[in-house]
Amino acid sequence: MRQHQIALVVLLAMIPIASCLFDSREAHEPGGVTGGCTLESPGKAFVCMTGAIASQQDADYERTISENFIFSPTLEDSLDQNFTGTEVFTLWDKPTELQALGLLFSDAETTTVDFGSTKALINKNTFVRFETNYTLTVITPSPPDSTITTLYKGLAWIDVRNEGGNWRVTFWDERSTVPGFHTWGFLRGILGLRFRP
Numbered sequence: 001m002r003q004h005q006i007a008l009v010v011l012l013a014m015i016p017i018a019s020c021l022f023d024s025r026e027a028h029e030p031g032g033v034t035g036g037c038t039l040e041s042p043g044k045a046f047v048c049m050t051g052a053i054a055s056q057q058d059a060d061y062e063r064t065i066s067e068n069f070i071f072s073p074t075l076e077d078s079l080d081q082n083f084t085g086t087e088v089f090t091l092w093d094k095p096t097e098l099q100a101l102g103l104l105f106s107d108a109e110t111t112t113v114d115f116g117s118t119k120a121l122i123n124k125n126t127f128v129r130f131e132t133n134y135t136l137t138v139i140t141p142s143p144p145d146s147t148i149t150t151l152y153k154g155l156a157w158i159d160v161r162n163e164g165g166n167w168r169v170t171f172w173d174e175r176s177t178v179p180g181f182h183t184w185g186f187l188r189g190i191l192g193l194r195f196r197p
Helices: 002-019 044-055 059-064 094-107 184-192
Strands: 065-072 110-114 119-123 127-142 146-163 166-177
Touching: 044 059, 044 110, 044 127, 044 166, 059 065, 059 094, 059 166, 065 094, 094 127, 094 184, 127 184, 146 184
Parallel strands: 065 166
Antiparallel strands: 110 127, 119 127, 127 146, 146 166
16 A cells, blocks of 8 residues: 555656646747837838838828827928918827828829938937938829829928837928929828818
8 A cells, every 4th residue: 555655656746747848839929910010219210101101001100100299391381372271280290190191092002202311410318300301202093094103302300209118200390392392291281181171
């Protein structure tokens, strides 16, 4: 009887050892699930916006824009005859920006943006102001079988702040136009007139 008890104790002692011989595998995300654009550094804001514009998917653009986002047009754009008597640019915030972006995507066949070589004008621990000479290319259908390509160019100061570890755009300040081209700010105004007359 005593030998059976000893054998049982030895057997029970070996069970945890045997279970440790095999490593459990790590859990993986289901196939096809991908994360959004990450914003771990100030310059990634431009990467995320560029990708969102090219794919015409607003999720990464929305992720990049702060809840406190404000847009300011050039003086020339705000005084343009298209906007006389309107308040289209008044309090241009994140919801307004995303609504205009949605209209742009619905109108265009293809959209791309090139922010050029961005330059940091102010570089603090939690705040960076970039200067960019951007070009937004919009290709729209032109029935019956052609397209129209329109370039929007300008110089902008874009403020990016660290918000809980993510660098987001808080202020887009259009500084000047490029001769012969409308700015992206002008396009924002034209789109905005469709929902903010």
